[in-house]
Amino acid sequence: MAITDGTIVFVGQDSVGLALHPDAEVVQLDGAFVAPAFVDAHVHATSAGLLLIGLDLTACASLAECLDAVRKADGPLIWGHGWDETKWPEGRPPTRAELDDAAGGAQVYLSRIDVHSALASTALVDAAPGAREADGWSEDGPLSRAAHHRIRAVAKDSIPVEQRRAAQRAFLAHAASKGVAAVHECAGPDISSVDDLTELLMMVDGPQVVGYWGDTDPIDLPVAGYAGDLFVDGAIGSRTAALHQPYADAPDTSGALYQDVEAIAAHLVRCTEAKVQAGFHVIGDAAMTAIVRGFELAAEQVGAPALAARRHRLEHVEMITPDQAKVLGAFGVVASVQPLFDAEWGGPDGMYAQRLGVERGTALNPFAQLASAGMLLALGSDTPVTPVDPWAAVCAAVHHRTPGAGLSPRAAFTAHTRGGWRAAGVDDGVTGTLQPGAPATYAVWDAAELVVAGSDSRVQRWSLDPRSGVPGLPPLEPGVPLPTCLRTVLDGRVIYDAADRAQA
Template identity: 30%
Template sequence: MPLQLFHNFSGRNLPDYSQHTFDSMLVENGRIVKTGYQLTSSQTDLQTTDLQKSTVLAAFSDAHVHMTQTGIALSGVQLEPADSLDSVFSLLGAESKRNEFVLGWGLQETRLKERRLPTCAELDRICPKNFVWAARQDLHSAVLNTSALQWARTIISNLSAPAGLVTGSDYNLLSYKLIDRLPATFKQNGLKLVQQRCFSKGVASIHALEGSRESTADTAAVASFANNSALRTTIYHQSGDPTLALKQGWRGMGGCLLVDGSLGTRTAALTQPYADAASSSGNLYLSADDIAELLTTARKHQLHLALHAIGDRAIDLVSASYTWANQKWGKPAIADRIEHFIMPSDKAIRQARDNATHICVQPAFDYYWGGPDQLYAQRLGRERASCLNPFKTMLDLGIQLAAGSDSPVTPIDPMLGIAALVHHSNPEERLRLNSALALFISEPHKLAGDSLIRGHLKPGYHADFICLDQDPFKIAESHLAELKVKKLYIDGSCVFSD
């Protein structure tokens, strides 16, 4: 590729994205050679690109994506807009006329007029001849119709599914079996949709958390797709078996290996019962011995471990386990991760700091479910809910945070996540815009171990950058989520143009 000159833009970098620090950039073979003001070159084959006064930042990164599941969800029925059961039934019924398999995603009963999930009998009436799987937005439970339940009971013969609701470890197993059942071509087409979604939102890099203990096929398919895609993909195989990670040369194992579930489904493991279900304190899917075995395997093979923990009881367990591992073997080259870390105790926060644990947070969770009258408060009561997602507290203590979407739980949309960080439902946990941008630009690369070549617009770094239609520091913060990406460049090549 010839030497490229990008010019006529407002270039931004850390430590302060609000400051205009260069207006031109030379790129060669996908890497930045030089940044500065009104740069020129005497090379005769110079390729010049006018960026038309755009605000230019290093490209966004999403540190927590379920790529296969996102592709399936983008190919199915989006139930998130529904505000009543009739709306849900209308969406599912329309899909039943197009496909035998009716896969619904984003179901949120707290947003429905009836404040409840549909039942198996209701789904049968709407789709009597179809296979129906209607998953809650958190992807920790789903309502099935009779056809889907018959299939499910070939896998779990003693399945308990009151009114068609499948949850807990049964849901976890069945959801992976459902993905395995779908045609490979269907899932491959879904990956293309995910790439399109990423590029349209300015995302050049993702961390893809794929597969399961039972299957490597989908993880391998994502790896194959990534090898032929401009989308930069750090892959985690969600298994305690490191074989695939070692074969592929990946540096981590795990991902959303579930230590507990979710608050919405009441399966996140709590130290005190749920406010709206006093008989339940959630589920622990892994014990201290299970986590110790995973850590032993990871350290043996010089891999870092990533685990899902949402409730305070689960986070305490993982944090204590990481402390044990670091005392026994020392800290790994790339720190172990905790995904979500929604409800940490003060002790767990201190342990995360002392262990240099990498914490991957999902700011849009607070956008959708935070606040005094929203789902978190319904499940936990207002006092406990106000302490969730303590982003500023953790940053102020020097904890390494990076942000992701957990797509398809929330959409791949960094500007939505950035707006959520700035407008946290608890004013004491709101971040300044500069820090919020960093969580979606530079910080995910620290978790991936490639922060010396990606995440900044500096000489030697990959020329991965976005052009925004407005300066985020010059618009009202209430409009941040509406900010549009005009162009995305990866290695100096335009992969998206609005």
């Protein structure tokens, strides 16, 4: 592969390439393979960075471990993330009294793994006016809905600017080390801030940042759209995803619907007329019903062709019927999905089944159904909800825990590379591939030899035709290694090099 001024100019036999470019610098890869770099279509950079440099609760195996982690933390504000009570033997999160005892008077904000509810110490609650009177308030348990937003606002405003920037730099460097050359930042007033997004968009040393603002009011920033986490509902783990029928493990609630049909349609119309992307966070089936009806109403006002031309996007798309997928596919809708959600919480014994019952819980994230309905798929992590690990996400999309819901290896790889560019409006036919005329945006990977389970024989190293996708993937079994990133390149510029990091 030959590159000139950040653009691929030749792909083919070495002898031909060297003859055409006799003065080129030659980089030998010694058996490593090259593939288009990944695009993570849904991230929260600052929160993910705070997890990398701060209090990580994702490995806590019990309530007691979570409280011990808080006791060991220090500072006037303790920001932590990642607890998941469904995996703990106690089966519940800490009470506020338990958290206060561990915090020793500090302000503590601990977001649940899905970031749709959080634990807060009394010291932080006292600093958040109106939190106790807001929807979603709990006297002794996790806070959700408006109460959570009030608490989170106080916590994030207490983070010093330099700490916030350090978190962003840490995240971008980490993403680049995973072969990611571009990320879609799903910002918004309840998630981050205009200042946070401004600082992130100014960073140039790592992956390209495509900014989305999850609100209906415009801001003076070069965002790709008013999309991303513009919430129609919440999350299943926090029981705030809007359902037609109550939660199986909490029959007194069916979740929360934050946007009605008319508001959804109005936002779609405004964005379509302004020729920018609109989009929404949607998880529950009642929320999806509202979304589909909103698209239908918007099409009545601006016409289906104008609506489809904007490639509006939906985040998560976990509960959807085949008929709904066909309607959205006809409107050119992008489905920004997270395969590691299924790997983490899917299947008949996972959190989804616990919250919804087995029948509903095993019908989530039907990637094959979305693709067959004509929806453009873009894969991402929603980090810090799940980690930035693109090859694991590709494998999760292929090896779906519900038979028949997964993608082919080629489709999954394409959705995590070219699909991410197309979801952000880059649809020139070459970006996200390795062919002449395409931007030189790629990653170099080392893949160990794979051992066939139960056999002493070895199989060949990974091989990949970057122009057509991945011909095969190893099974998701313990001990089967995924490729290791050696270098990530964006438009011909190296943004990660494992050798440089090893020397440092």
